[in-house]
Amino acid sequence: HDVVDRPRNPGAGGETHQQPDGKAPALTTSQGAPVADNQNTLRGGTRGPALMEDFHFREKIFHFDHERIPERVVHARGYGAHGYFETLEAIPELTAANLFQKAGEITPAFVRFSTVAGNKGSQDLARDVRGFAVKLYTQEGNWDIVGNNIPVFFIQDAIKFPDLIHAAKDEPDRGFPQAQTAHDNFWDFISLMPESMHMVMWIMSDRTIPRSFRFMEGFGVHTFRMVNARGEGSFVKFHWRPRLGMQSVLWDEALKINGADPDFHRRDLWDAIQSGDFPEWELGLQVFDDAFADAFPFDVLDPTKIIPEEDVPLRIVGRLVLDRMVDNFFAETEQVAFCTQNIVPGIDFTNDPLLQGRNFSYLDTQIKRLGGPNFTHIPINAPRCPFHHFQQDGHMAMHGPRGRANYEPNSWAQGGPRADPKRGHVSFPEEISGEKRKVRPESFADHYSQARQFYISQTPIEQGHIADALVFELSKVQAPEIRERMVAHLPHIDAGLAQKVADGLGLKAVPPAHTPARAPVETAPS
Numbered sequence: 451h452d453v454v455d456r457p458r459n460p461g462a463g464g465e466t467h468q469q470p471d472g473k474a475p476a477l478t479t480s481q482g483a484p485v486a487d488n489q490n491t492l493r494g495g496t497r498g499p500a501l502m503e504d505f506h507f508r509e510k511i512f513h514f515d516h517e518r519i520p521e522r523v524v525h526a527r528g529y530g531a532h533g534y535f536e537t538l539e540a541i542p543e544l545t546a547a548n549l550f551q552k553a554g555e556i557t558p559a560f561v562r563f564s565t566v567a568g569n570k571g572s573q574d575l576a577r578d579v580r581g582f583a584v585k586l587y588t589q590e591g592n593w594d595i596v597g598n599n600i601p602v603f604f605i606q607d608a609i610k611f612p613d614l615i616h617a618a619k620d621e622p623d624r625g626f627p628q629a630q631t632a633h634d635n636f637w638d639f640i641s642l643m644p645e646s647m648h649m650v651m652w653i654m655s656d657r658t659i660p661r662s663f664r665f666m667e668g669f670g671v672h673t674f675r676m677v678n679a680r681g682e683g684s685f686v687k688f689h690w691r692p693r694l695g696m697q698s699v700l701w702d703e704a705l706k707i708n709g710a711d712p713d714f715h716r717r718d719l720w721d722a723i724q725s726g727d728f729p730e731w732e733l734g735l736q737v738f739d740d741a742f743a744d745a746f747p748f749d750v751l752d753p754t755k756i757i758p759e760e761d762v763p764l765r766i767v768g769r770l771v772l773d774r775m776v777d778n779f780f781a782e783t784e785q786v787a788f789c790t791q792n793i794v795p796g797i798d799f800t801n802d803p804l805l806q807g808r809n810f811s812y813l814d815t816q817i818k819r820l821g822g823p824n825f826t827h828i829p830i831n832a833p834r835c836p837f838h839h840f841q842q843d844g845h846m847a848m849h850g851p852r853g854r855a856n857y858e859p860n861s862w863a864q865g866g867p868r869a870d871p872k873r874g875h876v877s878f879p880e881e882i883s884g885e886k887r888k889v890r891p892e893s894f895a896d897h898y899s900q901a902r903q904f905y906i907s908q909t910p911i912e913q914g915h916i917a918d919a920l921v922f923e924l925s926k927v928q929a930p931e932i933r934e935r936m937v938a939h940l941p942h943i944d945a946g947l948a949q950k951v952a953d954g955l956g957l958k959a960v961p962p963a964h965t966p967a968r969a970p971v972e973t974a975p976s
């Protein structure tokens with residue numbers, strides 16, 4: 451039988467059999483065995499059937515068949531880069547976090563920018579929120595600030611997140627639109643959700659389509675807590691400020707760029723970093739105490755509100771520089787797993803109900819997306835400081851406890867790691883009291899004041915763009931009642947804006963408001 455088909459050059463099909471030239475390494479199987487022919491399957495006779503025995507063919511096809519993993523359920527399209535965070539000011543009076551103990555401390559970092567609603571293959575310049583997720587590989591563990599480029603969010607409670615995302619993504623019967631907010635389901639949900647109005651002003655504004663990731667701000671969004679070595683806590687908001695300033699593109703420009711180059715943002719970051727033009731952000735903190743929080747007219751636990759910088763100016767404590775692209779997009783950018791729960795001693799959560807829900811969601815989804823509990827063994831997710839624990843086994847385990855002890859307490863001489871109350875993370879001992887109830891506090895009830903403040907802070911040209919965006923978006927909505935319900939919110943924000951949008955949509959008049967300016971929080975809007 452003529453089963454051994456030696457490589458020829460060119461092949462019978464005219465293709466080129468490339469031979470090692472002394473520079474390129476030998477092609478091997480994933481077991482390391484050198485491959486003689488990468489163009490022809492092993493056959494029984496030159497024109498006969500393919501043989502199962504061709505282990506190289508089978509391994510190659512099997513691996514290809516398994517290349518896809520689920521894309522992220524949100525933020526599927528993203529682009530990451532390596533860099534470092536430099537502490538510019540030591541702040542031990544605010545936090546015991548190791549990276550803030552001395553100026554000049556350098557902490558390795560990985561950042562992934564993303565859009566939210568579009569799938570992995572969608573366009574870069576969609577009208578959408580941008581993710582700004584930062585992983586800091588500190589000497590006391592990985593700290594993730596999983597933020598966005600807009601400082602507020604659509605909803606106040608994580609229980610609404612699946613509905614928000616279902617409404618924003620493609621509709622279940624028709625499977626489109628793939629990456630557009632301009633459709634009935636999105637605006638139906640939004641118009642029934644008065645708490646989203648502040649965020650709506652931001653995403654209809656020029657802020658929402660960045661010129662590039664390098665010209666984009668980032669925000670931790672929630673109020674977090676910093677805790678110092680004495681156990682004293684402060685509230686804190688995190689801000690990333692681009693050194694290049696903030697720049698956006700107009701909607702018409704975005705449409706053209708998306709058509710001509712849907713990879714515009716990722717290409718921009720790749721080109722900039724490859725040519726040594728490293729983008730940089732300052733880390734600014736807004737720090738405040740309980741007295742400020744109590745006096746603030748809104749609830750600092752409400753993620754639909756900002757703390758005005760006139761009240762609490764930014765304190766710049768560090769800078770983030772991105773200076774190296776990934777070696778492999780899938781291994782690093784796709785497999786990186788950010789999680790709001792990844793915090794370090796000196797950083798703590800607050801009772802923001804959106805943050806509390808996020809703390810559950812990320813780990814849960816990543817166990818599915820990355821195929822099991824051992825995704826922290828993947829180099830991009832592994833800590834870069836020493837780590838020791840008793841977790842073991844599971845799919846793809848790269849390491850486990852050393853020696854005999856895999857439980858604690860134990861009495862072995864080499865008994866493995868021990869918890870250390872002096873160094874370990876201790877939760878801020880906040881007092882908790884009250885009834886166990888499903889209810890939103892009254893302090894979360896004002897949904898329009900900050901939307902109005904945002905709108906009136908814009909220049910007339912920018913205000914015009916917000917009105918144009920609303921007209922464009924709502925004109926794509928087919929159900930008249932959804933359009934009208936949405937326009938009916940706008941007089942609570944600005945009468946002129948409401949009129950412009952009503953005119954743009956050809957409505958006879960601004961429809962009457964269906965929610966009061968201050969929403970009774972326990973009543974669903976009609």
Ligand code: HEM
Nearest residue numbers: 522525562581582583597598603608611671807808811815
């Ligand atoms: C992914 C930000 C709210 C669930 C992400 C990512 C960012 C982000 C930046 C992408 C991470 C990456 O690049 O890999 C935010 C912000 C929020 C918010 C700033 C509000 C302030 C929520 C809520 C939930 C949620 C309320 C659920 C209750 C998820 C999930 C992923 C994700 C499941 C995919 C994670 C993965 O597969 O790795 N989010 N998010 N997010 N977010 Fe959020």
